[in-house]
Amino acid sequence: MKISLMHGAGGEVMGEVVDLFSKITNTNAGGIGLEALDDGAVIPIGGKQVVFTTDSHVVRPLFFPGGDIGRISVCGTINDITMMGGKPLALSCGLIVEEGFDFEILGKIVESMDHALCEENVALVTGDTKVMERGALDQIAINTAGIGVADTIIRDNGLKPGDAIIVSGTLGDHGFAVLASREEFDFADQIVSDVAPLSGMVHSVMKSGTIHAMKDPTRGGFASAINEMSKKSNVMIRISEENIPIRSSVRSASQLLGIDPLEVANEGKVVMGVPAEEADSILQILKRHRYGRDAAIIGTVTKGQGVIMETEAGGERFIEPPMGDPVPRVC
Amino acid sequence: MKISLMHGAGGEVMGEVVDLFSKITNTNAGGIGLEALDDGAVIPIGGKQVVFTTDSHVVRPLFFPGGDIGRISVCGTINDITMMGGKPLALSCGLIVEEGFDFEILGKIVESMDHALCEENVALVTGDTKVMERGALDQIAINTAGIGVADTIIRDNGLKPGDAIIVSGTLGDHGFAVLASREEFDFADQIVSDVAPLSGMVHSVMKSGTIHAMKDPTRGGFASAINEMSKKSNVMIRISEENIPIRSSVRSASQLLGIDPLEVANEGKVVMGVPAEEADSILQILKRHRYGRDAAIIGTVTKGQGVIMETEAGGERFIEPPMGDPVPRVC
Ligand SMILES: Nc1ncnc2c1ncn2[C@@H]1O[C@H](COP(=O)(O)OP(=O)(O)OP(=O)(O)O)[C@@H](O)[C@H]1O
Ligand SMILES: Nc1ncnc2c1ncn2[C@@H]1O[C@H](COP(=O)(O)OP(=O)(O)OP(=O)(O)O)[C@@H](O)[C@H]1O
Ligand SMILES: [Mg+2]
Ligand SMILES: [Mg+2]
Ligand SMILES: [Mg+2]
Ligand SMILES: [Mg+2]
Numbered sequence: 194m195k196i197s198l199m200h201g202a203g204g205e206v207m208g209e210v211v212d213l214f215s216k217i218t219n220t221n222a223g224g225i226g227l228e229a230l231d232d233g234a235v236i237p238i239g240g241k242q243v244v245f246t247t248d249s250h251v252v253r254p255l256f257f258p259g260g261d262i263g264r265i266s267v268c269g270t271i272n273d274i275t276m277m278g279g280k281p282l283a284l285s286c287g288l289i290v291e292e293g294f295d296f297e298i299l300g301k302i303v304e305s306m307d308h309a310l311c312e313e314n315v316a317l318v319t320g321d322t323k324v325m326e327r328g329a330l331d332q333i334a335i336n337t338a339g340i341g342v343a344d345t346i347i348r349d350n351g352l353k354p355g356d357a358i359i360v361s362g363t364l365g366d367h368g369f370a371v372l373a374s375r376e377e378f379d380f381a382d383q384i385v386s387d388v389a390p391l392s393g394m395v396h397s398v399m400k401s402g403t404i405h406a407m408k409d410p411t412r413g414g415f416a417s418a419i420n421e422m423s424k425k426s427n428v429m430i431r432i433s434e435e436n437i438p439i440r441s442s443v444r445s446a447s448q449l450l451g452i453d454p455l456e457v458a459n460e461g462k463v464v465m466g467v468p469a470e471e472a473d474s475i476l477q478i479l480k481r482h483r484y485g486r487d488a489a490i491i492g493t494v495t496k497g498q499g500v501i502m503e504t505e506a507g508g509e510r511f512i513e514p515p516m517g518d519p520v521p522r523v524c
Numbered sequence: 525m526k527i528s529l530m531h532g533a534g535g536e537v538m539g540e541v542v543d544l545f546s547k548i549t550n551t552n553a554g555g556i557g558l559e560a561l562d563d564g565a566v567i568p569i570g571g572k573q574v575v576f577t578t579d580s581h582v583v584r585p586l587f588f589p590g591g592d593i594g595r596i597s598v599c600g601t602i603n604d605i606t607m608m609g610g611k612p613l614a615l616s617c618g619l620i621v622e623e624g625f626d627f628e629i630l631g632k633i634v635e636s637m638d639h640a641l642c643e644e645n646v647a648l649v650t651g652d653t654k655v656m657e658r659g660a661l662d663q664i665a666i667n668t669a670g671i672g673v674a675d676t677i678i679r680d681n682g683l684k685p686g687d688a689i690i691v692s693g694t695l696g697d698h699g700f701a702v703l704a705s706r707e708e709f710d711f712a713d714q715i716v717s718d719v720a721p722l723s724g725m726v727h728s729v730m731k732s733g734t735i736h737a738m739k740d741p742t743r744g745g746f747a748s749a750i751n752e753m754s755k756k757s758n759v760m761i762r763i764s765e766e767n768i769p770i771r772s773s774v775r776s777a778s779q780l781l782g783i784d785p786l787e788v789a790n791e792g793k794v795v796m797g798v799p800a801e802e803a804d805s806i807l808q809i810l811k812r813h814r815y816g817r818d819a820a821i822i823g824t825v826t827k828g829q830g831v832i833m834e835t836e837a838g839g840e841r842f843i844e845p846p847m848g849d850p851v852p853r854v855c
């Protein structure tokens with residue numbers, strides 16, 4: 194068997210690669226390990242819960258409306274730490290770059306990383322640099338790993354019947370911004386990536402509210418994240434289509450290209466399940482934050498299995514877990 | 525300016541890239557940060573000293589005498605944690621692979637990672653998988669990051685006049701094993717990489733001895749590591765050439781190719797500075813370990829600056845810090 198693009202697309206097919214790693218003898222350092230397949234691992238150290246996670250980034254183009262590979266490489270890891278309930282402390286940077294890459298462009302990428310780090314007051318404390326000869330790598334790949342500390346660990350499997358499902362804003366922006374910057378659309382300039390670090394916003398929710406489960410809907414989009422949450426929590430989720438916030442420009446692009454906005458990556462959004470009685474107050478906290486202005490309550494959790502969409506037309510259909518993200522190299 | 529292969533070769537030139545990252549606003553999370561340019565960072569958490577480090581690996585060929593990219597990707601990070609005095613707990617794996625890569629070969633690489641992890645009882649707890657389209661990446665690149673805990677932090681800048689300099693075994697093995705597997709030499713099959721995880725061996729030294737400073741002589745080899753230790757500690761180091769352990773096969777290859785065995789990467793060696801009165805007992809501890817059989821006392825620390833080699837011919841010359849490793853993609 195050969196590796197296909199879908200093996201890196203964050204959906205069901207990627208599971209075949211992850212399965213290889215799951216066979217490793219020791220996948221847990223005393224807290225939450227690889228077997229949980231959550232956004233990050235947790236390791237107890239000195240009475241603290243240390244969250245540890247990593248993401249590599251190979252997005253094309255390197256600069257797209259709303260962000261660039263530097264910003265995304267910092268936000269990806271900050272957000273996975275955050276999704277575990279962690280406060281991010283420090284990141285590493287594993288830079289791999291092609292011979293001949295422009296030094297000034299690298300400088301701009303690093304500046305953009307700095308900007309995202311400063312937003313959440315996270316340090317970049319260690320790194321590594323490798324250069325591959327011309328032709329051996331398409332320009333640049335950036336890995337970051339990160340550590341944080343969680344007072345309260347939040348899993349992706351903690352949904353309970355009765356919970357409300359909230360998304361922190363419009364869905365599909367990043368995937369379609371990347372697509373639009375590759376093709377030439379009329380409305381391309383209206384689609385801007387949502388790439389953003391969510392630690393501040395999520396911790397302001399955690400300070401005064403309860404989150405039962407959360408996940409960042411990155412590769413595979415909302416459809417992938419919500420199915421994983423449903424399956425791992427062993428609950429059914431009912432989503433109301435008319436309440437899902439989607440920008441009209443994204444909707445137009447999605448119709449033009451035949452790509453479901455629920456299946457493409459978001460890089461600055463969180464999907465959370467919260468107790469019904471707290472849903473409104475949490476929504477208000479989110480809406481007060483610059484990255485949560487378009488937050489919405491979009492569904493409820495019930496007993497059962499699977500994710501059902503109540504369509505605007507009045508019907509019902511399953512939201513299936515996607516095989517992978519339809520946009521290659523989206524992050 | 526454009527990125528050259530030397531920007532990824534671990535020597536003086538790479539400093540130009542690291543300088544870009546050093547401009548980041550926040551490079552320290554309360555312990556040892558990027559500004560130290562040590563093997564890893566240290567972050568105080570819950571009264572513990574958490575060591576955090578990363579390395580990416582792009583070595584060619586993927587399988588070479590004595591090791592493979594999987595083993596090296598685990599050992600590189602375990603060793604950098606160890607060089608800070610840390611006991612490694614957990615690693616992440618950021619896998620980037622080319623479309624069309626053979627699944628079975630990936631399986632072998634993961635098995636090899638597992639083997640190295642088991643040697644030191646380290647867990648692989650989290651990861652990420654990206655696939656780049658055919659032609660966008662030469663086969664595979666593996667990043668690992670890792671965290672450990674240090675009871676005693678050991679820096680690379682702690683050498684004191686009077687210290688003895690010890691290397692844990694023969695120098696140049698990895699670099700020449702990689703070179704030999706690329707070219708066709710007569711003696712190629714006699715050169716085997718030293719790639720190995722050093723946590724067990726180093727911590728058995730730390731249990732009953734004092735280490736003032738240590739570093740793993742990876743890219744840029746011994747010449748790079750010893751110069752960095754000298755400069756950062758603000759001391760002179762005198763090395764006795766005849767005491768440096770170098771395999772005869774490596775010596776032959778080095779003469780044939782005109783490449784200095786002191787400038788190529790080792791992946792299972794440590795250079796340490798220890799109090800003179802402890803040098804013999806530490807040497808014995810090292811020699812009892814499978815990865816330290818050829819350990820040797822090779823020099824002394826004095827007041828002054830620079831690294832001087834007392835040659836076998838009876839002369840003296842400086843060991844200069846190399847611009848970079850002469851072997852591209854050595855790790
Ligand atoms: N190469 C790998 N080695 C070990 N674990 C992996 C690897 N690739 C993925 N995983 C694990 O599989 C799970 C899913 O990974 P994935 O990268 O999709 O999560 P994510 O980072 O939350 O999403 P995204 O990468 O799209 O932001 C995680 O628990 C991750 O630790
Ligand atoms: N891209 C980068 N971003 C931030 N820091 C970096 C980066 N590249 C290197 N560094 C820092 O520069 C110093 C030297 O890095 P280097 O990779 O040579 O160390 P090493 O891992 O000990 O050696 P090797 O990679 O050869 O095993 C380290 O302190 C490292 O944290
Ligand atoms: Mg995630
Ligand atoms: Mg992620
Ligand atoms: Mg390194
Ligand atoms: Mg090192």
Ligand SMILES: [Mg+2]
Nearest residue numbers: 579600604742
């Ligand atoms: Mg290293």
Ligand SMILES: [Mg+2]
Nearest residue numbers: 247248651652
């Ligand atoms: Mg990931």
